[in-house]
Amino acid sequence: MVRTCEVALPLPLRTTFTYRVPEALDEPMVTGARVVVPFRNRAILGVVLKRGECANGASLKNVTELLDRVPTLSSSLVELGRWISNYYLSSIGETLRAMLPPAVELQFDREWQISDAGRARLQELRSLAVPSEVESADRTLLQLLETRGGVVSDGILRNIKGNLAATSRLLRRKELVVRGAGRHRAVRMQKMIAWRDQAVPAQSDPVEHRVHRVLAESAGTVALGSLLKAAAVSRAVVQRLVKEGKLVVSEEPLVPEQAPFAIDLIPPVNPLNAEQTHVVEAIEGWLRARTFHPALLYGVTGSGKTEVYIRAVEATLALGRAAIILVPEIALTIWISNICRARFGSTVAVLHSGLSDQERAREWWRVRRQEVRVVVGTRSAVFAPLEGIGLIVIDEEQESSYKQEEAPRYHGRDVALMRAKLEGAVALLGSATPSLESYQRAREGKYELLYLRSRVENRPMAAVQIADLREDFRRTHKTTPISQDLREAIARELAAGRQSIVLINRRGYSWFVLCRSCGATILCENCSIALTYHKKRERLTCHYCGFARRVATACPKCNSEHIYFVGAGAEQVEEHLRTLFPQARIARLDRDAVRNKRAFAEVLSAFAAGNMDILVGTQMVAKGHDFHGVTLVGVASADAQLGFPDFRAAERTFQLLTQVAGRAGRGSLPGQVIVESHHPEHYAIQTAASQDYVSFFEKELHFRRLMHYPPFVALSSVLVRGAKLEKAIHWSRQIEAFFESQKISEIKILGPAAAPLSRLKGEYRFHFLLKSSRRAALNKIVNKCLAFCSEKGIPDRAILIDVDPVNLL
Numbered sequence: 001m002v003r004t005c006e007v008a009l010p011l012p013l014r015t016t017f018t019y020r021v022p023e024a025l026d027e028p029m030v031t032g033a034r035v036v037v038p039f040r041n042r043a044i045l046g047v048v049l050k051r052g053e054c055a056n057g058a059s060l061k062n063v064t065e066l067l068d069r070v071p072t073l074s075s076s077l078v079e080l081g082r083w084i085s086n087y088y089l090s091s092i093g094e095t096l097r098a099m100l101p102p103a104v105e106l107q108f109d110r111e112w113q114i115s116d117a118g119r120a121r122l123q124e125l126r127s128l129a130v131p132s133e134v135e136s137a138d139r140t141l142l143q144l145l146e147t148r149g150g151v152v153s154d155g156i157l158r159n160i161k162g163n164l165a166a167t168s169r170l171l172r173r174k175e176l177v178v179r180g181a182g183r184h185r186a187v188r189m190q191k192m193i194a195w196r197d198q199a200v201p202a203q204s205d206p207v208e209h210r211v212h213r214v215l216a217e218s219a220g221t222v223a224l225g226s227l228l229k230a231a232a233v234s235r236a237v238v239q240r241l242v243k244e245g246k247l248v249v250s251e252e253p254l255v256p257e258q259a260p261f262a263i264d265l266i267p268p269v270n271p272l273n274a275e276q277t278h279v280v281e282a283i284e285g286w287l288r289a290r291t292f293h294p295a296l297l298y299g300v301t302g303s304g305k306t307e308v309y310i311r312a313v314e315a316t317l318a319l320g321r322a323a324i325i326l327v328p329e330i331a332l333t334i335w336i337s338n339i340c341r342a343r344f345g346s347t348v349a350v351l352h353s354g355l356s357d358q359e360r361a362r363e364w365w366r367v368r369r370q371e372v373r374v375v376v377g378t379r380s381a382v383f384a385p386l387e388g389i390g391l392i393v394i395d396e397e398q399e400s401s402y403k404q405e406e407a408p409r410y411h412g413r414d415v416a417l418m419r420a421k422l423e424g425a426v427a428l429l430g431s432a433t434p435s436l437e438s439y440q441r442a443r444e445g446k447y448e449l450l451y452l453r454s455r456v457e458n459r460p461m462a463a464v465q466i467a468d469l470r471e472d473f474r475r476t477h478k479t480t481p482i483s484q485d486l487r488e489a490i491a492r493e494l495a496a497g498r499q500s501i502v503l504i505n506r507r508g509y510s511w512f513v514l515c516r517s518c519g520a521t522i523l524c525e526n527c528s529i530a531l532t533y534h535k536k537r538e539r540l541t542c543h544y545c546g547f548a549r550r551v552a553t554a555c556p557k558c559n560s561e562h563i564y565f566v567g568a569g570a571e572q573v574e575e576h577l578r579t580l581f582p583q584a585r586i587a588r589l590d591r592d593a594v595r596n597k598r599a600f601a602e603v604l605s606a607f608a609a610g611n612m613d614i615l616v617g618t619q620m621v622a623k624g625h626d627f628h629g630v631t632l633v634g635v636a637s638a639d640a641q642l643g644f645p646d647f648r649a650a651e652r653t654f655q656l657l658t659q660v661a662g663r664a665g666r667g668s669l670p671g672q673v674i675v676e677s678h679h680p681e682h683y684a685i686q687t688a689a690s691q692d693y694v695s696f697f698e699k700e701l702h703f704r705r706l707m708h709y710p711p712f713v714a715l716s717s718v719l720v721r722g723a724k725l726e727k728a729i730h731w732s733r734q735i736e737a738f739f740e741s742q743k744i745s746e747i748k749i750l751g752p753a754a755a756p757l758s759r760l761k762g763e764y765r766f767h768f769l770l771k772s773s774r775r776a777a778l779n780k781i782v783n784k785c786l787a788f789c790s791e792k793g794i795p796d797r798a799i800l801i802d803v804d805p806v807n808l809l
Contacts, residue, residue, distance in 0.1 A: 301662020
């Protein structure tokens, strides 16, 4: 019998692959371990799902390398991966890839090898007196391979001029053979410096004394780069001291610098009020029971939900179990992780996509080795390889950023609930504006419902004023980035020495460019969307595919010079405020102004310390931040999202307005919020102004019930895409015929129709929306649809299935 293993590969294929296990790898290979295997003409990293045997394994390929002697993924994570694959209809290989750490120790490449036919061909080419240009190119390539022992890497081959055509010819004639290869990266080393014990620094040399002091204070070795900076000396000084025998040089592997702990942060240990105490006691009881218990914590903004989370983590650690805290944005990990590190020290790890591969790998393996007991991160942190999990917190559970928009298309909140169920843990969902689905489940008794109805220390909620932009135009007869009411309020706050936040949920300077002669807009070349104007870069940019072009001086359609810039984005609002208030200290927080986590932290720290007067930003500024000096929040173009072709448009508008209103008045001074709107009578605007979640919930629930949308039905979308319009239409028609043939009364199928973004990244898009009160029936028909597409030869990548979609654009 031949020993085999079933391997999941990170490919969009809903199958696994069987490989032969060499005798040397048989005993140490376990389920959940990473292996390198050949696939077609490349090497690829996979995960072992199970072991097996077969009578005849002659046709099977061998496992090339076993990376782990202990399973990288525990059995519970593999089980979670199988659930995600089945529920979200994603391939098991792509699902497990999302759980794995970056493979920073490996570098995958291809190797090109000369065959026997190639050697014969080389001899023939050498005998030619006057070879043609093609024959010369073939000879050059074959000679290179021969001189290098018959094998060269892809990287070397790429540097040869004209190699592509020659490679294709030789490969076609089987004179070349290509195969995949996985190589271990060379470990980068760094020089470490230490002071020799017997050596004494020269009394007359202050430079030498500085080096000695820095090394003495470190009580060990110091990296050469750090020593040069700390002692303010040159490399030549260090070399001289090494020659004199006063310094000892060694080498160590270079690892990414760990983010410094917030040792200067002393987080306030606020005494719990009666509501918080009741919530924490309830959570402690569930933790002691050691069984799965889902709960929704509905607390108004500023009610102290973070303190409840921290106390719940303390209780979890006291019981010898571990905890995960999920937040929707990378930005929020900074504050939460600092609080956790200040409370729990080095037992905290941070996981999110903003870290480099090396940083993520380092943190992931710290967790896998069980060196940490608390993990803070974004949606992917739900896969942290902690053991003995007792608590999973999902902060701001309503946020759409918990939904992954590429395979596997899982929802971080729902995966967290399933992982808590598998681990027998408490799942605590928290929000001031819960999603309708979660609040309805809580009302139905599926989740425990906990309340924090008042702010800490009984601080009042911020007073909200709606600025009617229609009335503002009647008074001023002009359109400006912010209304007169907001302008006057900011002036009052500046005069009083207080801080303000202005939210404008639009990046760039202007929304789009319009020709006033023919009415044409300048569109992206790859997407059916108008380009956004960025003044600082002097570019028109697509925020979906990244396409950019110079700003047009004339209409590309009619050549008119009457170009008009429509709408105000965050960049224009910032510029306008600097013009109005030249003495004010103003910062902007969006993806254009801050490009990395360090810049983001610097802006937030400066604003929190009171070194900035006005913070302008997109939704980055709306959630989770605790600025005690902010007394005014202005929301420009608050209702812009209401016009989106999405049934959740009103819910998202309400959530954003309520969340940003919660940034005001969190300190000792009362807060004020000014909401600008062209539709002040809309119930999302009115209920957000009164900060009345329950009233909004009832109104929106009535609409959802009438129109058959969640939480009353389950949704799945089927998106058909293709580079050629004719192909996309043809495939859509085939799928339409399939759905019509099924005739299932309990499923309502809308479509096919052009997607709201009918072309994206060069592909034409048509979609179907499926609704059903029975999720099992919905998943069954979508599975049948995938099988039908495979039978009809519709490419896998042309069909995109999204279970429980949150974005219908």
